[in-house]
Every structure is written in C-alpha cells, then in structure tokens.
Amino acid sequence: xxxxxxxxxxxxxxxxxxxxxxxxxxxxxxxxxxxxxxxxxxxxxxxxxxxxxxxxxxxxxxxxxxxxxxxxxxxxxxxxxxxxxxxxxxxxxxxxxxxxxxxxxxxxxxxxxxxxxxxxxxxxxxxxxxxxxxxxxxxxxxxxxxxxxxxxxxxxxxxxxxxxxxxxxxxxxxxxxxxxxxxxxxxxxxxxxxxxxxxxxxxxxxxxxxxxxxxxxxxxxxxxxxxxxxxxxxxxxxxxxxxxxxxxxxxxxxxxxxxxxxxxxxxxxxxxxxxxxxxxxxxxxxxxxxxxxxxxxxxxxxxxxxxxxxxxxxxxxxxxxxxxxxxxxxxxxxxxxxxxxxxxxxxxxxxxxxxxxxxxxxxxxxxxxxxxxxxxxxxxxxxxxxxxxxxxxxxxxxxxxxxxxxxxxxxxxxxxxxxxxxxxxxxxxxxxxxxxxxxxxxxxxxxxxxxxxxxxxxxxxxxxxxxxxxxxxxxxxxxxxxxxxxxxxxxxxxxxxxxxxxxxxxxxxxxxxxxxxxxxxxxxxxxxxxxxxxxxxxxxxxx
Amino acid sequence: xxxxxxxxxxxxxxxxxxxxxxxxxxxxxxxxxxxxxxxxxxxxxxxxxxxxxxxxxxxxxxxxxxxxxxxxxxxxxxxxxxxxxxxxxxxxxxxxxxx
Ligand SMILES: [Cu+2]
Numbered sequence: 038x039x040x041x042x043x044x045x046x047x048x049x050x051x052x053x054x055x056x057x058x059x060x061x062x063x064x065x066x067x068x069x070x071x072x073x074x075x076x077x078x079x080x081x082x083x084x085x086x087x088x089x090x091x092x093x094x095x096x097x098x099x100x101x102x103x104x105x106x107x108x109x110x111x112x113x114x115x116x117x118x119x120x121x122x123x124x125x126x127x128x129x130x131x132x133x134x135x136x137x138x139x140x141x142x143x144x145x146x147x148x149x150x151x152x153x154x155x156x157x158x159x160x161x162x163x164x165x166x167x168x169x170x171x172x173x174x175x176x177x178x179x180x181x182x183x184x185x186x187x188x189x190x191x192x193x194x195x196x197x198x199x200x201x202x203x204x205x206x207x208x209x210x211x212x213x214x215x216x217x218x219x220x221x222x223x224x225x226x227x228x229x230x231x232x233x234x235x236x237x238x239x240x241x242x243x244x245x246x247x248x249x250x251x252x253x254x255x256x257x258x259x260x261x262x263x264x265x266x267x268x269x270x271x272x273x274x275x276x277x278x279x280x281x282x283x284x285x286x287x288x289x290x291x292x293x294x295x296x297x298x299x300x301x302x303x304x305x306x307x308x309x310x311x312x313x314x315x316x317x318x319x320x321x322x323x324x325x326x327x328x329x330x331x332x333x334x335x336x337x338x339x340x341x342x343x344x345x346x347x348x349x350x351x352x353x354x355x356x357x358x359x360x361x362x363x364x365x366x367x368x369x370x371x372x373x374x375x376x377x378x379x380x381x382x383x384x385x386x387x388x389x390x391x392x393x394x395x396x397x398x399x400x401x402x403x404x405x406x407x408x409x410x411x412x413x414x415x416x417x418x419x420x421x422x423x424x425x426x427x428x429x430x431x432x433x434x435x436x437x438x439x440x441x442x443x444x445x446x447x448x449x450x451x452x453x454x455x456x457x458x459x460x461x462x463x464x465x466x467x468x469x470x471x472x473x474x475x476x477x478x479x480x481x482x483x484x485x486x487x488x489x490x491x492x493x494x495x496x497x498x499x500x501x502x503x504x505x506x507x508x509x510x511x512x513x514x515x516x517x518x519x520x521x522x523x524x525x526x527x528x529x530x531x532x533x534x535x536x537x538x539x540x541x542x543x544x545x546x547x548x549x550x551x552x553x554x555x556x557x558x559x560x561x562x563x564x565x566x567x568x569x570x571x572x573x574x575x576x577x578x579x580x
Numbered sequence: 581x582x583x584x585x586x587x588x589x590x591x592x593x594x595x596x597x598x599x600x601x602x603x604x605x606x607x608x609x610x611x612x613x614x615x616x617x618x619x620x621x622x623x624x625x626x627x628x629x630x631x632x633x634x635x636x637x638x639x640x641x642x643x644x645x646x647x648x649x650x651x652x653x654x655x656x657x658x659x660x661x662x663x664x665x666x667x668x669x670x671x672x673x674x675x676x677x678x679x
Contacts, residue, residue: 218645246652246653246656250660276668278667279664282660282663282664282667283660286660286664333656333659334659334663336663337663337666337667340667344671345667345671346666346667346668346669346670346671346673347674348666348670348673349663349666349667349670352663352666353663
C-alpha cells in the first residue's frame, strides 16, 4: 500500500470559492449542499420539538396559549417531514453514493440535480417566511375544512413551500431512476447492485408516482381557500373527506420515501460489519419494490374515524396488514445475515442495531393502529405519535446517522472519533426510548395529540418524555460537534477503512471529481468479501 | 434510437378526430341522459387522451420501457380512483349516520 504524502486532487479541493459550490453540478458537492441544508432544518424543527416538550412538562397550558401551541406542532411537523425526513437519506447519501455505487461519473442529469437543491431551498425559505410572518396552525396534514375555511394563518404560503419542495423530490427521484437504469458500469447487472441502490430505486418510484398527487392536493386547498372554488367544502358542493384521500395517497407512501432509503443503509451496514453477504439478497431487493407498490394501497388506514365508509375501512385495514410482510422479510434477513457472521461493533453497526430494534417496535405498533377496533381507541392519541416517531426517528434518523458515520470518511476524507461516536449513539438510543416509550402509555391511557394542556394524572409520563427529549438533544449535539471537529482534526481516512465491498470504496477518500480514474468493471456479486480479500492480497503483491 | 417519423396525414386525421370528439362532447351535453351524461363525457375524454398519448406523444412507437412507464402512471391513477370510490360508493350502505 502506498501512503501519499502530497495532497491529492479530489472533489473538495478541485475548485474553491462560493461560486464553485453554488453552481456545481458534481453530485458529491450537491450532496454536501443538501447535508448542510437539512441539518439546518433539523435544528429548526428540533427547536419547535423542544418548545412542545417544554409546554407539556406541566398539566396547565402555562408556557403558551393554545393558538401558539398549534403553530409549534404544525411547524415542527412541516419542517421535519418536508424539509428534513423526505430529503434526508436520498438527497444526501443517495446523491453522493448512487453514482459511485453504479460506477458512474455523475447522476444522469447533473443540472437537474442542482435545480432540485435550489427548489428545496426555495420551498424551505418560503415556508420560513410564512413562519416568521405569523406561522400556520393546521398541523402538517393541512386537513380541510379547517385549512380551507377557518384557519386565519399562513396556510397558502406554507403549502406552497411544501409544493415547491415536492418538485425537488420528484426531480431527485427521476434522476435516480434514469441513473440506475442507464448508467451502471460494465458487468454491474441489476442483481449485482448493492441493496442501497435497490431501496433508493423503490423510494424514487414513490417520489415520482406519489408526490404529484400531493402537489395537486395542495393547489386545490389553495384554490378553495383563495377563490372559494368548491372542492372540499360541502356548502360549495365539495367533499371534505376527499382531501384526506388525496393527502394520504401521497403521505402514507411518503413514510416509505423516508424509511426505504434507511433500510438500504441498514443492509449495507449489517453486511459490512458482519462480513457476510446479505441473507436472501433477492428477497430483500424485491421486498423494497413490494413495499413501494403495496404502500399505495393502504392509505385509508388513516381515515377509520373520518366518516369513511366502514366497507372501505375493512379493505384498507386488511391491505395494511400485508405491508408488514415485506418489512418483516427485511428484518428477518438482516438477522439471518448476522448468524455466524464475524460481527464487529463499530459506530455505524450500533446505529444499525438501534434501527432494527426501534423499527420493529414502530412496525408492530403499526399493526395495532391498522386494526379497526383498536384504532378507534388510540386514534389521534399519543399512541399514534409514538408509533410514527419510532418509524421516522427510531428508523429513518438512526439509519441516517449510521449511514452518515459509515460514509463520512468517504465524503470528507477524515475519520470521526470512535469513542465519542459510540457514546452519542448510546445516548441517542436511550434518549429516544425515554422520550417516546412513555408516549405509547400516554396514548393508550387517552392523552390526545395536539393538546397543550392535560389532566394531572398524565404528568409523570410527560415529565419522563420531556426528560428523554433533553437526553436526545444532547445525543444529537455531540455528533454535530465532533463531525465538524473531524473535518480539520480527524485522522485521514484510507480508501476503504471499514473493509466494505461496493464500488464507492474502490476509489480514494475523498473521491476525485469524476469518482473513478478508470471506469470500473464488475466481475462478481454484491457483498463478495472473498473476492475483496483476494483483490487486496493481489494489490499487496503488485504494490 | 432512431426517431420514428409520423406522416403529416396521420397527424391531420388525429387532429380532426379530436375536433369531432370535442363536438360530440358538446352536443351530448345538451341531451339529457341522466347519469349516463357523465359516463359518455368521460368515455370520450379517455378516447381523446389515448389518441394524444399514443400518436401525438409517440407512445405507440416508443420502446417497451417507455410504454410500461406510461401504463404504470395510468395504473396509479386507477388505484387512486378505485380505492377512493370504495369509500364514496359504499358510504350509504349501512343505514347509520356517519358511515
Ligand atoms: Cu399510513
């Protein structure tokens, strides 16, 4: 092995200056632009989460009045869903890694990729303007008739922000689909692709097929609100439940836009840190596509108490149970991958274990709420809040942080401090459970969501939850500090510090602008650790 | 892949067909067919959509993958409409308020 003493040219030092970033078409630089943007939105959404938890520390509404509290949870939801979770893994890690994983120089449409980032930024700035102008209080779900007729807040501006961000998502999805179809390196067949690529392909399908429906729905809300055109208001000949159908047609699959890329990350992590090919590769690959397709058939499970016909509810409840199958296939296959593997417990693997446990809890409680009778009891309570936070935070965010640590050396050329990283992973896991497990109990006991005051008997559980949120906040701030620190002081990373397979590890860290000096040819299956070992001994012999 | 050239004659015929169908839609609107009015109007709209997509947008002459993509989009629209209708159509079946 050769250790270079002269600073090599790579994508970070190829060009300098603000213009070289704002006008870049390099998917790696755009990935970093996204990383900065969504970190900002995560912190902003986190501030609102903090305010919510502070208000709920005591039973009476003493920190804010109910109107302000409504704005807090709405802004928390809008920012976290549309400006953090949806772009999180695909736009940062996906953007950075998909071209490298398929052995390409860039995405299929590099300029469109840059436009996607500007659209997210424009949507985010518009929603932030609405926030400072007076906020919005409809909940992130924008339910009618409140959003169209009664709310006196900045509904149209906020919805327009989400609308614009939606196009960012559509274009990213389109870019991924075309890249994966057309730009794979010689020898890289569909069934040799890393599972990260498969799961992003499935998520991209949802982005392209689902997001336009959300966009249309938000436009319809704006039209009815501004011009009294009768779409949802019965007095004007509309149907308020139609809004919920259209909204959840996108927003249920949107959960899979958030969690499928996370599942892709976990497949890579579990394989790398147990040194085994993912068990049942084909099943895991197809289960991603199955989740993407099934995901469109179950949206009515959000509407069991909305006056939706009980016959429709029966169909949606029944179909919802089927979505559990492909998710369970993944969990069982990851577990089977560990069997007889040589497991090591580095930071990314800790996050992977966290994901598997928390996602399973989120998924299983999903079956509770998909059951008609049980849902009537827990609907719109903290049980539901806990359930989807186990999926979105326990699932997606754990995968995002695991992936960020795993590919950090590739992205920046620096190692993060392992001790601090392990500590923060542990703090996040404990803080997360302390925050959200009490919410399952609260919801089951009857604490409704979106209320700023509650009876005294719920206080103990609320105090536990708020305490957990403070632990969680510390857990998120530690990586923010040491990752920034590592940019300057971190140990220099080798090309493949974790001994992982996959083409992205075959190029230097950080990679050159066009990723590979020579277009790689693929001659073996994904996760072939024996081939990797042979290549390395070969390398030593030659070098 | 070489671009398929469609003759000017074909374009003209399709254009005329679209005009005729628009005329029929307008004419039918003045005849009272009860619930059938909507059915007829939508059926004509579907035929027009197919003409535009298949000929004007070249789907008829495109690669299989493009055709599957177009069909997939239509299938997703069908999912949206059919599953929404499972609610709308059956709401009155139980004689209880709120079902
Ligand atoms: Cu759902």
